[in-house]
Structures are given as C-alpha cells and as structure tokens.
Amino acid sequence: MREQPEQQAPPVQRLRIRYAKRGRLRFTSHRDFSRAFERAVFRARVPMAYSSGFNPHPRISYAGAAPTGSASEAEYLEIALAEIVDPAAMHELLAEALPDGLDILEVVVSPGGSLADNLQASHWQIDLALDAQVAVDAVARFLAAEEVSVERMTKKGLRTFDCRGAVRSMSASATERGVRIDVVLVHGVPSVRPDDVLTGLAQVAGLDLASGGTLLTRAAQGVLLDDGAIGDPLA
Known part of the structure; x- marks a missing residue:
C-alpha cells in the first residue's frame, strides 16, 4: 500500500492582505499574480502553513480577483501561518519581495469568517x-x-x-x-x-x-x- 503523507499542523495565525495592481502590472493575470506572490512568500521566508497530502502547498486563499487588464486598489487574499508574526513586519517583507506595480497596501490579523463572504x-x-x-x-x-x-x-x-x-x-x-x-x-x-x-x-x-x-x-x-x-x- 502507498504510504500515507504526513499530516501538517493546523495554522496558528491567519493574515488578510490588501494589495494593488498598478501601471503595466494591471495586465498580470490571476495565475501570474499567484505565482509571483508564492515566489515573494518564499523569498521573504514567511513561515507559511502548508496543506496536507502528497503535494503540500502554502495555504493562500484568493478571493474576488479583478479581470486581467484592470487596475485595482482593492485586491484581497488570506495567508495561513505556522508561527505568530507581526503584521507590520510582514507588510514590509512582502512589499520588498514583490515587483513595483504589485503593491502591498495593508496587512491585518484575520478577524475570522470567510473573506469571500465579505466581498x-x-x-x-x-x-x-x-x-x-x-x-x-x-x-x-x-x-x-x-x-x-x-x-x-x-x-x-x-x-x-x-x-x-x-x-x-x-x-x-x-x-x-x-x-x-x-x-x-x-x-x-x-x-x-x-x-x-x-x-x-x-x-x-x-x-x-x-x-x-x-x-x-x-x-x-x-x-x-x-x-x-x-x-x-x-x-
């Protein structure tokens, strides 16, 4: 029988993030942005929580993405973390890791509930x-x-x-x-x-x-x- 994958520990903190798509980066598709954000998380050494299964991936939830070609000052996502972090410090780390035009505007501790339900x-x-x-x-x-x-x-x-x-x-x-x-x-x-x-x-x-x-x-x-x-x- 195939060996069962290791079960990951549940997240200890969730952060909600507002970001902007500006200038030429408004032509970034949702898939392109998700790849860029995952690279930024890796470069910034964010202590991400991971999903369980044979192919664990960082717990990132996207909601309400703007159509490709549209600029936006109000895009949102939520990340789940394996450690407690300071939202202000995380704001600075992610802002440095993302290219200009994909700009982090706000990072807060998640109040709970569904992000999508609030959009x-x-x-x-x-x-x-x-x-x-x-x-x-x-x-x-x-x-x-x-x-x-x-x-x-x-x-x-x-x-x-x-x-x-x-x-x-x-x-x-x-x-x-x-x-x-x-x-x-x-x-x-x-x-x-x-x-x-x-x-x-x-x-x-x-x-x-x-x-x-x-x-x-x-x-x-x-x-x-x-x-x-x-x-x-x-x-």
Missing part, C-alpha cells in the same frame, strides 16, 4: 475619452432600462446575461482626459464585470467605444452597505 460588491472607475454630456445621457438611459442584455465568451461558450441588474449605482463626471464613470457592481452569478457594463452602456446609447483609451480601476471592494457604499472587508 459583496465593487466600486469601479471607468475612464473614457468621451464627451461628458454624452456620457451623462448614456448613463441616464442605462439606469432607466429594466434590463440590458450583453454577450461574453466564457469557458462554456458564448453566454448572454443581464448586466443592468448588477448595477447598484452609476454616475458620470468630467475629467481632464474626458469622463469618469463611477459604478457600484454587486457580485453575483453570473459575475458582471465593468467591461460588461461598458458594453451595455454603448448598446443602449448607440456609442462607439472601440476607439480611444479605456482604463478600468477597482477603487474599492467589500461589504455592500445599506446606503450603497462599500464597507472595509478587513475591519
């Missing part, structure tokens, strides 16, 4: 080279619609779904380069992404958004409060 909604900023009044009118049309169906290619093929139902709020304001659309998206199934909303916005208003630079930035992610604001998932 209920996201505040996205969509920067467009578009006339502000045109954007304001497009937002008004979008919000007035009961349903806005869009298509997206998924692993299971082309899928059609309503992107309007996931939008809790949306507004447009002028910027130096055009317009910024602020939108709060409720997480659900299927997951509605900011580019889906952009597709729906162009559809209901008859806009051509294919030309010109578009920057998608997640400004916040967390618990959806009664007033529509986003609560801190690390609190």
Whole structure:
C-alpha cells in the first residue's frame, strides 16, 4: 500500500492582505499574480502553513480577483501561518519581495469568517475619452432600462446575461482626459464585470467605444452597505 503523507499542523495565525495592481502590472493575470506572490512568500521566508497530502502547498486563499487588464486598489487574499508574526513586519517583507506595480497596501490579523463572504460588491472607475454630456445621457438611459442584455465568451461558450441588474449605482463626471464613470457592481452569478457594463452602456446609447483609451480601476471592494457604499472587508 502507498504510504500515507504526513499530516501538517493546523495554522496558528491567519493574515488578510490588501494589495494593488498598478501601471503595466494591471495586465498580470490571476495565475501570474499567484505565482509571483508564492515566489515573494518564499523569498521573504514567511513561515507559511502548508496543506496536507502528497503535494503540500502554502495555504493562500484568493478571493474576488479583478479581470486581467484592470487596475485595482482593492485586491484581497488570506495567508495561513505556522508561527505568530507581526503584521507590520510582514507588510514590509512582502512589499520588498514583490515587483513595483504589485503593491502591498495593508496587512491585518484575520478577524475570522470567510473573506469571500465579505466581498459583496465593487466600486469601479471607468475612464473614457468621451464627451461628458454624452456620457451623462448614456448613463441616464442605462439606469432607466429594466434590463440590458450583453454577450461574453466564457469557458462554456458564448453566454448572454443581464448586466443592468448588477448595477447598484452609476454616475458620470468630467475629467481632464474626458469622463469618469463611477459604478457600484454587486457580485453575483453570473459575475458582471465593468467591461460588461461598458458594453451595455454603448448598446443602449448607440456609442462607439472601440476607439480611444479605456482604463478600468477597482477603487474599492467589500461589504455592500445599506446606503450603497462599500464597507472595509478587513475591519
């Protein structure tokens, strides 16, 4: 019989981490980031707890990753440790081990519970080279619609779904380069992404958004409060 693998000791501490994807590193895929983070953990000599089994791996839980190509100031993960550490010291070690553009913003002791359950909604900023009044009118049309169906290619093929139902709020304001659309998206199934909303916005208003630079930035992610604001998932 095959010898059973050694059972690993349970974690003694869990840390939750908020990090950012900035600049060119916004094109880092979730898989690329997870590899970079595991390398950083190894270089920083973090006392990770490991899973049991024939192929033990460091206990790292990811939740609510932003789509590839999107910048973000609110990405989250949780690590399980084999020793008690100082969160501030761990912040410094990980920040030094990761490349610029993948930036550690906050490290706290986990309050318990599920991190994913605290990531209920996201505040996205969509920067467009578009006339502000045109954007304001497009937002008004979008919000007035009961349903806005869009298509997206998924692993299971082309899928059609309503992107309007996931939008809790949306507004447009002028910027130096055009317009910024602020939108709060409720997480659900299927997951509605900011580019889906952009597709729906162009559809209901008859806009051509294919030309010109578009920057998608997640400004916040967390618990959806009664007033529509986003609560801190690390609190």
